[in-house]
Amino acid sequence: MLALMKKLTRSPLGKLVLMIVVVGMALWGVDQIFNQVRSGLGANIVSAGTRGLDPADLDFRVETVLRNVNATAERPMSKSEALEQGLIDQIIEVEKARITRLGYGESIGISPSPEAVVEEMNTIPAFQNPLTGELDAAIFRDRIAQLGMTPAQFERQLQDDILIRALSRAAGSAVSAPNVLSNIQANYLGETREVAWFFYDTSNAPAPAAPTDAEVRAYYDEHIERLKQPERRALDVLRMSTDDFTGKVEVTDQEVATVYEATKSERFAAPDQRTYAELMFPSRDAARTAFGLLAGGADPNSVTGANSIQLRTARSDEISDPALQEAMFGPGKQSGAMFGPREVNGQWMVARLISVQPGAVKPLEEVAEEIRLGLARERAQLLFSTALETLDEALSAGHDLNQIAEDTGIPVFSIAPIDQNGMTENGERFTMLADAPEALPQAFRLPENEISSRFDVSGSVVLVTPRRVVPAATPEFDVIKGRVREMIVAERAANAAQAAVEALTGQIRSGALTLEAAAAQAGAEVDRLPEPVSRANAQSMGIPGPLMQATFNNPAGSVISLPTGDGSVFAVLKVLSVTPPTAEALASIGTASSADVTNSLVSDLEAAVDDEIRRAVKVRENAAAVAAYKRTITAAQ
Structure with a gap:
């Protein structure tokens, strides 16, 4: 949360845009209002301490963000598209973080003074008179009117910015790395190492003996539990989105031409x-x-x-x-x-x-399909909203998934049996529910033919039904003996490869072979880095992560074997030397080391402050109000 709020408060003009985040008006039923008052929320969408976000503020932020986005976008984004793409949910989370920090700040008595607000306003170039360079009241009123704000609203926004910035800076404002930690970091970063290595291809070694039929049967009997196939379920999935309805709407050429003429200077010039x-x-x-x-x-x-x-x-x-x-x-x-x-x-x-x-305007022929698709999506959103109501009514009436599919006109996808990780018996992965992580676990808790909860994800609505349950069981020997034989062969090959590389590295460690002699025996050549490497420059030299870890995690003289992407090829590496940094090197990296340690301490302290804020302030969310607001967006399209 701290990192997020720091990003929002780096510049005054940035704050005007980034702090005005998307949320919206909600339709409040009598029972919902009663529940809100009873839970302490009042009319707020989200509340923390004395601070809250009401529906009017929410919708203001939606409109402002969309206006800012559309000012530079090639194609304007509508509210329904923002909802469909998850933008509303993302910004609700940002607003919740902001309200939490504001509620905590006010609970401990932090309140920016009027002088601090005026000083902040004086630093915003957009409000300054170009002749005097000073704050101009008329320019100020004109600019905030363009934002759709009153002076009082803008001043409150600045007060919030100052409070959040004070909380963000308070954790690390007086932190300085102790010399003992800075020196340890400098030595750690400045230490240089020389390494050499070669690649050993164990596939050239003699192949292990093939398993006999008796060995295959014995392996099956010994590992019968390991060979057991997990429970799998054949699923029926209904997934409905706006895209399912774009082909069911008609957009005429005249409508496309009308939109083109009305928007060509803003959208297509x-x-x-x-x-x-x-x-x-x-x-x-x-x-x-x-x-x-x-x-x-x-x-x-x-x-x-x-x-x-x-x-x-x-x-x-x-x-x-x-x-x-x-x-x-x-x-x-x-x-x-x-x-x-x-x-x-x-x-x-x-x-x-x-x-x-003026810039050249793209001809209608070039952009007609884009306009047609945009109009089709807007109209499809209406059909989607209607189908969503039909779906909810069918769920309430207890219809099965096939009946719901018939009512909504959306096909059902039938999935072959998969386990709880989405894998079929043949090892193929099912990804259709990847963006609904709770759907698959729930499908494994339901009895056959019962419908899951409704999952709203990525602009889609998902329902799942387990069509058939395949219990966990170990296949008969005759069914999987070929697979068992392959497992034995693979295990023996891996064990033989590991034994070969361990034998070779053992000879190097004992001194029986030099690194060069071992490489020659393996039919390879020794490679070296062009210069000693340190932790400070290893990444810029392009050293892979595993090789870098082996280089710096072992003392001088160590010989290490590392598997590569090919299971039969190993990198055999030797740490030739470890050299502490010189006094000159320590002096050159001392400032950077101190900064690294200070940043680490500040990060830890900010995390602690963040935890304290979450414990100290109770955040209340009104999920029903958020859902109602989202319905107003779909209904308005």
């Missing part, structure tokens, strides 16, 4: 280019004078006293200065828009927007 005059002046006063002349309509070339006057033509993404980008490309900016004075590398910049060249 390339970024426009804009030409602006950029004037650089030696002083702020000269720049202010020029600003007034240009704002009054003066030709940029007629302005005197400028160090330089340049006409620039660019797209929005080609301007690196965010403030200049906003002034030239912001919403509603037209020819004559002004920027500055702004100090840039010791000079003062003033800019005026000269002209706007």
Whole structure:
């Protein structure tokens, strides 16, 4: 939670977007309201201490996030799509984390002062007067109105930001790594090692003897429990989503053309280019004078006293200065828009927007299918909502899965018997329920032909019924004797390979063979790293994880064998030397080591604070209200 909240509070403008997270209005039944009051929730979706999130705030955050997402998206996202893609659930979790921290902060008496709020507002460039660089009340009111907020709401948002930031920083603000720990870390990171290795292919060794029929039978009798097949169940699965209904709706060419004409400039136009005059002046006063002349309509070339006057033509993404980008490309900016004075590398910049060249619009033929699919999905969502009501009614009436499938028009998938891990007897994995992890365990608890709970996952609704139960049993010998024979052969081959590599490494450890002589005996060559390796540079040198662990987890002189991806090939590695870091090396990595230890301590302390917050504040959630809100989204489409 701490890491999540820290991400939300890194910049003032980022907070305006990231802290306004998706949640929505709920329809409150009388019985639900009674239950909420009785549980202490009142009208809140989620509550912690004295802080809560009510339905109006929830819907405001939904609208704001979608507006921000759609401002840069090639294809606008609707509320129903946000729900279908799981965005609503993700943001509810973020809001719950935020409310928890705010409730805890207020419970221990943390409350940002009005002065702190004003100071925070003064740091937000979007509210500053371009001439004075100071907070401008008129600009402030205009900008927050664009966000759909009142001044009081925005000030409360800033108070929350400051409180959350104080909690996030409090854990690590005074933490400093002790020298003893920093020195240990520096020695750990700076130690260098030399290693050499070769690859030993044991498949060239003599093959183990094939098992006799008597040995196969004896193995079967000895491992009869190990050979037992687990209980498996043949399942019927009904999975319904919006996609099941897109082929059942009709979108005419006229409707596609109408949507195209209404949205082509926002959805299907390339970024426009804009030409602006950029004037650089030696002083702020000269720049202010020029600003007034240009704002009054003066030709940029007629302005005197400028160090330089340049006409620039660019797209929005080609301007690196965010403030200049906003002034030239912001919403509603037209020819004559002004920027500055702004100090840039010791000079003062003033800019005026000269002209706007709209981007090329994609032809209807190129985007018609995208529009058609979008309209079809919107209409399919209505059919999906209707089918969902039919499904719920059928469940309430006690219909079986086949009847529900007939009522909704959705086919049932019949699955061959699988075990609780989703594996068939032949070792094939069934993945249809991978995104509903509770469905398969529940299917193994149900009697035959009983329907599971309804699982809502990834924009789909899933029902499962065990069609047939195959009890756990060991197959008869004659049925699996071929498989048993293969198991014996595989075990003997693996044991022989391990014995061969252990014999070879034993000779190296005893001194009977050098590493080079062992490699020659194995028909391989010894490889070495081009230079000694340390923990600090091992990853950049591309050393695989297992080889890296063997290199640093064993003392000098150790000989280690490591299996590779091929079961018959082993890497035989020897640690040639271990060298402590020099004084110069310790000095060069001391700062980084201290930072690593400090970050680790801060992380541990933040985790402890997080645990304390969860224990200290009881979070109340209203699952019924969240479900009701989601229904309003599907009903509104």
